[in-house]
Amino acid sequence: MKLVQERRTEINGHPIIAFTLANDHGMEITCLNYGCMITSILVPDKNGNYENVVLAFDEFSSYLTNRPYLGTVIGRVAGRIKNSCFELNRKKYKLYENENKNHLHGGKKGFHHVIWQAAGFSKKEEVGVRFLHRSVDGEEGYPGNVDVQVTYTLNNQNELIISYHAISDQDTPLTLTNHTYFNLSGNAQRDILQHELKIKSDRFLPLDHEFIPTGEIKDVAGTPFDLRQGKTLKEVINSTDPQICFVGHGYDHPFVLNAHYEEEIVLFDPKSGRTLVVETDEPGVVVYTGNHLPNGEKMNGVLSRKYLGICLETQALPDAVHHPHFPSCILRAGEVYSSTTKYAFRVSYE
Numbered sequence: 001m002k003l004v005q006e007r008r009t010e011i012n013g014h015p016i017i018a019f020t021l022a023n024d025h026g027m028e029i030t031c032l033n034y035g036c037m038i039t040s041i042l043v044p045d046k047n048g049n050y051e052n053v054v055l056a057f058d059e060f061s062s063y064l065t066n067r068p069y070l071g072t073v074i075g076r077v078a079g080r081i082k083n084s085c086f087e088l089n090r091k092k093y094k095l096y097e098n099e100n101k102n103h104l105h106g107g108k109k110g111f112h113h114v115i116w117q118a119a120g121f122s123k124k125e126e127v128g129v130r131f132l133h134r135s136v137d138g139e140e141g142y143p144g145n146v147d148v149q150v151t152y153t154l155n156n157q158n159e160l161i162i163s164y165h166a167i168s169d170q171d172t173p174l175t176l177t178n179h180t181y182f183n184l185s186g187n188a189q190r191d192i193l194q195h196e197l198k199i200k201s202d203r204f205l206p207l208d209h210e211f212i213p214t215g216e217i218k219d220v221a222g223t224p225f226d227l228r229q230g231k232t233l234k235e236v237i238n239s240t241d242p243q244i245c246f247v248g249h250g251y252d253h254p255f256v257l258n259a260h261y262e263e264e265i266v267l268f269d270p271k272s273g274r275t276l277v278v279e280t281d282e283p284g285v286v287v288y289t290g291n292h293l294p295n296g297e298k299m300n301g302v303l304s305r306k307y308l309g310i311c312l313e314t315q316a317l318p319d320a321v322h323h324p325h326f327p328s329c330i331l332r333a334g335e336v337y338s339s340t341t342k343y344a345f346r347v348s349y350e
C-alpha cells in the first residue's frame with residue numbers, strides 16, 4: 001500500500017492537498033481536502049489497462065464553482081429541501097435558497113466547498129484519508145454544531161469504502177453522500193449510454209416539476225425504473241415515460257433499495273469489462289445520469305457533455321423532512337450518525 005500527499009494549490013491561503021492512495025495491485029485513488037473531492041480512480045479494464053473511471057475537471061479553478069458537484073461529499077443534506085424550510089421540535093427553520101426557492105445539496109456553501117482537515121493513514125492491507133469538519137450552529141440555516149468525519153479507505157480487493165460519522169449538539173437533519181460521476185469506459189473515452197445498470201429495488205420516488213419527491217413510493221414494475229434484471233442506459237433515456245423525459249431524458253431519481261450489502265447496485269461496461277458493485281447501509285440511492293452536465297467544460301481531457309458520467313448517490317431519501325413516511329433524516333443531539341458505502345471495482349472477461 002502507498003500513500004502520497006502533495007500540496008496542489010491554495011484557496012485564500014488555505015493549502016489544497018492531494019492524497020494519492022495506491023494498493024498492491026495498481027489501483028489508485030486521488031482525492032483532495034477540498035470537498036473530500038475524488039478526482040481520480042484508476043482501475044484496470046479486461047486488457048489490464050489502468051484508466052480513470054471518474055469525471056474530474058482539467059482545471060482546478062473549475063472546482064471553485066463546480067455546478068455539477070463533481071466528486072464531492074454533499075451535506076448537510078443531500079438533495080433538495082422544498083421551499084428551503086422545515087419544522088423540527090415545533091420550531092421552524094429557514095435554509096439558504098440556492099435553487100429558486102428550494103435548498104439543494106447543502107446550500108450556498110455546502111460540504112462540497114469546505115476545506116476539510118485531512119490526514120492520511122496506511123496499514124498493511126488498507127490505505128486511506130480521514131476528513132474532519134465542524135459545521136457550526138446556524139450554517140446555511142441548520143441547527144446545531146455538527147462534527148463530521150468522512151473516511152476513504154482503499155483495500156487490496158480493489159474496493160473503496162466511504163464511511164461517514166457525525167455527532168451534533170442539537171437535533172438536526174443530516175443526509176450525507178458522495179457525488180462522484182462514474183464512467184467505466186476509462187478516461188471518458190465514451191459516454192455511459194452503453195453501460196448496463198442493475199439495481200435491487202422494487203420501488204422508486206416520482207418527482208415533481210422541481211425534481212423533488214412527490215411523496216409517492218411507486219412500484220417499478222412495468223416502468224423504465226425496473227432495473228432488477230438490468231438495462232442499458234441508452235434504453236432508459238429513450239423511454240417516453242414522463243418521469244424520464246421531464247428530468248432531461250434520464251434518471252435523476254431516488255430508488256428505494258431492497259437490500260443492503262447484497263450487491264444491490266451493479267454498473268457494467270461491456271466494452272471495457274469494468275464492473276462497479278456498490279453496497280450500502282443506506283435506504284436509498286439517487287441515480288443521476290448526468291442529464292444536465294454542462295457542455296464544453298474540460299474534463300478528463302475531453303469536453304463535458306450530457307451522459308458523460310453517472311452518479312450513484314447512496315443516501316436517505318431526499319426531502320425526508322417533509323415526508324414522515326420516509327426513513328427519518330434527523331440526527332438527534334448526542335446520537336452518532338453512521339453510514340458506509342462500498343464501491344468494489346471488478347473486471348468481467350465474458
Ligand code: G6D
Pocket residue numbers: 067068069211252288292
Ligand atoms: C441537477 O437535478 C440534478 C441534481 O440531482 C444533481 O445533483 C445536480 O444537477 C448536480 O441539479
